[in-house]
Amino acid sequence: MKILLFFLFAMLAMTALAQPYLTQDYYSGSCPSVVDIVRREMIEIAIVDRPKLASILRLHFHDCFVQGCDGSIFLESTDTMISEQEAIPNKDSIKGLDTFDNIKTAVEAECPGVVSCADVLAIAARDAVILSGGPYWDVPLGRKDSTTANFVAANINIPLPNQDLGTLLAKFLFQGLSLQDMVALVGAHTIGVARCVSFRERIYGDFLETVGLNPISHAYLFHLKALCPEVGGDDNTSPMDNITPIFFDNSFYQILVRGEGLLNSDQEMYSSLLSGDTKPLVIQYAADLLLFYKHFTESMLKMGNITDPLSYATGEVRRKCNVVNS
Numbered sequence: 001m002k003i004l005l006f007f008l009f010a011m012l013a014m015t016a017l018a019q020p021y022l023t024q025d026y027y028s029g030s031c032p033s034v035v036d037i038v039r040r041e042m043i044e045i046a047i048v049d050r051p052k053l054a055s056i057l058r059l060h061f062h063d064c065f066v067q068g069c070d071g072s073i074f075l076e077s078t079d080t081m082i083s084e085q086e087a088i089p090n091k092d093s094i095k096g097l098d099t100f101d102n103i104k105t106a107v108e109a110e111c112p113g114v115v116s117c118a119d120v121l122a123i124a125a126r127d128a129v130i131l132s133g134g135p136y137w138d139v140p141l142g143r144k145d146s147t148t149a150n151f152v153a154a155n156i157n158i159p160l161p162n163q164d165l166g167t168l169l170a171k172f173l174f175q176g177l178s179l180q181d182m183v184a185l186v187g188a189h190t191i192g193v194a195r196c197v198s199f200r201e202r203i204y205g206d207f208l209e210t211v212g213l214n215p216i217s218h219a220y221l222f223h224l225k226a227l228c229p230e231v232g233g234d235d236n237t238s239p240m241d242n243i244t245p246i247f248f249d250n251s252f253y254q255i256l257v258r259g260e261g262l263l264n265s266d267q268e269m270y271s272s273l274l275s276g277d278t279k280p281l282v283i284q285y286a287a288d289l290l291l292f293y294k295h296f297t298e299s300m301l302k303m304g305n306i307t308d309p310l311s312y313a314t315g316e317v318r319r320k321c322n323v324v325n326s
């Protein structure tokens with residue numbers, strides 16, 4: 001019993017010590033221009049390669065759900081480590097890695113070896129939202145980059161589009177996020193696209209059931225099926241918000257209320273038999289843009305704070321995001 005208590009205490013002490021103290025002025029002495037550099041690069045991306053804004057926002061989510069926001073998603077496979085990029089939710093799906101490299105390179109040019117990849121990604125994700133017309137929030141900084149990737153955790157922790165609501169919720173709760181955080185954060189699907197392979201089950205599944213008799217929804221389904229046949233066309237893409245695909249607004253939730261969500265996981269929050277607690281939030285966000293913005297920014301801050309004490313304690317500032325420092 002004493003031994004058990006000792007370990008418990010040691011673990012708690014380690015957690016307390018290892019928790020990063022993220023602050024807005026973390027780089028005020030060492031790299032005061034970091035936020036400006038990232039913004040400059042993101043504006044460039046918004047002009048020349050706009051779809052990558054969504055891809056960068058998603059990278060931050062997939063990074064934070066695996067041993068905390070520690071840039072582990074960027075690490076490539078080595079002889080001793082399998083990259084998270086190989087995990088099912090990421091493989092052939094995540095985009096924007098090269099684009100992100102350019103942002104980090106720009107930061108390194110002005111502040112070599114100072115700003116972590118995880119921090120650059122957190123700032124870039126915020127900018128992706130603003131540049132899509134969404135809300136602003138201050139990004140606390142001071143994250144460390146991990147020296148390891150976690151392929152197994154990437155497979156387990158990151159939600160998949162055909163998982164049921166209970167499983168999806170469990171994955172958010174596991175990260176210390178709430179049901180409300182989940183519904184608000186999934187609102188990120190107001191920008192970006194999904195591949196046919198991610199929404200095939202949905203359009204050949206309960207789509208007709210959730211939309212009812214609305215002829216416009218039937219025409220939309222016809223269009224989706226032409227884009228995504230039962231066999232083939234796996235990589236064809238469609239926006240998850242087909243009303244305003246590049247604007248960060250609340251039309252994503254209005255689509256769910258109409259029963260037209262593209263991913264099973266999205267529509268589950270409104271139509272599942274177990275959606276008693278999520279459905280009212282979907283309805284509220286569909287009606288109230290500012291409430292969605294408020295909850296989304298609060299939840300992004302919470303998600304951006306997820307930390308694995310071990311990963312943090314052994315972390316570093318990686319100069320190149322795809323490999324640990326030698």
Ligand code: HEM
Nearest residue numbers: 054055058061093159160161185188192193194195198265
């Ligand atoms: C229930 C949780 C979630 C599930 C099951 C899920 C699933 C997916 C899937 C399947 C795609 C399309 C990927 C593809 O077809 O290649 C996608 C795209 C996307 N997701 Fe999520 N997601 C979830 C939550 C989130 C959260 C919390 C965020 C950010 C805060 C986010 C941001 C995005 C963005 C921006 C895209 C578009 C990416 C692009 O266009 O490159 N997702 N998501």
